[in-house]
């Protein structure tokens with residue numbers, strides 16, 4: 001069966017036309033899909049025989065809530081969704097002053113191998129479909145009753161390693177008859193799959209490209225991000241510069257502060273050079289400790305000294321607030337726990 005939730009309204013329209021249906025039928029169906037229905041039977045303004053005919057051609061799959069955790073501290077909500085094939089992915093809804101942000105997964109598992117991240121421990125299981133990513137946003141909104149205004153592709157998975165599906169998902173998210181969200185309110189985070197930077201730049205989307213740098217030099221970066229070995233920091237910086245030149249958009253660097261690994265003054269000075277080379281904004285993230293990992297967050301003292309060096313050098317820097325720390329709300333930890341309990 002065909003996954004209709006991964007189709008753009010125009011594509012549904014073309015297919016319906018070739019089936020000899022009047023144009024308004026496609027509009028009606030797209031309208032119902034955008035509202036979150038999970039079967040053609042709910043489409044009350046379609047004739048009964050058409051409902052059952054479409055139900056034989058197309059599937060409408062919505063994920064089930066396997067777990068839902070709500071932070072008592074800050075209202076952050078974490079979902080573990082069950083997908084059609086029995087896999088599970090996690091999504092987080094965070095409440096910021098500027099609006100509710102949903103952090104979505106883009107792959108089931110991940111093959112990038114970052115040493116501090118829980119998402120990659122079991123490797124890549126499979127790519128996620130555009131419909132599955134869209135459902136993370138839509139179903140989070142419907143279940144929580146919270147209007148979603150911002151989307152970040154910062155959950156499990158490497159978005160640029162699932163490029164075509166991610167781009168299609170973004171078209172759906174942005175489409176006025178699907179989710180109608182401005183891509184200005186979207187951030188795509190990558191560990192640096194630079195082979196895709198030029199493709200992405202050519203699309204000239206309004207989203208923010210966030211680059212998980214985490215270390216300004218190859219020695220440190222390869223230690224914590226093995227994918228760096230193949231490409232290297234210099235090549236990554238060149239790709240960032242090209243992206244900015246082509247799109248006129250600054251990239252931002254994500255930098256998780258890891259005790260004794262990437263948080264010395266030497267690292268800070270090197271990071272200043274990198275940020276200036278590229279004109280990047282730096283977003284410091286206090287490391288979330290992952291059970292399986294030996295890495296620990298930097299001390300407050302080191303964090304402060306690090307920030308000072310960046311600020312004194314005129315680098316634009318922010319420190320990410322920790323949300324949902326009481327509910328494993330980061331970096332694949334809920335899915336990881338679920339998979340572990342399933343292994344038993």
Ligand code: SAH
Nearest residue numbers: 117154157158189190191212254287288331
């Ligand atoms: N694969 C993409 C997007 C998913 S990870 C990427 O690498 O950017 C989203 C962000 O969370 C990345 O910056 C990632 O490096 C960071 N991250 C992963 N594990 C973390 C941890 N334990 N503490 C803090 N940040 C972490």
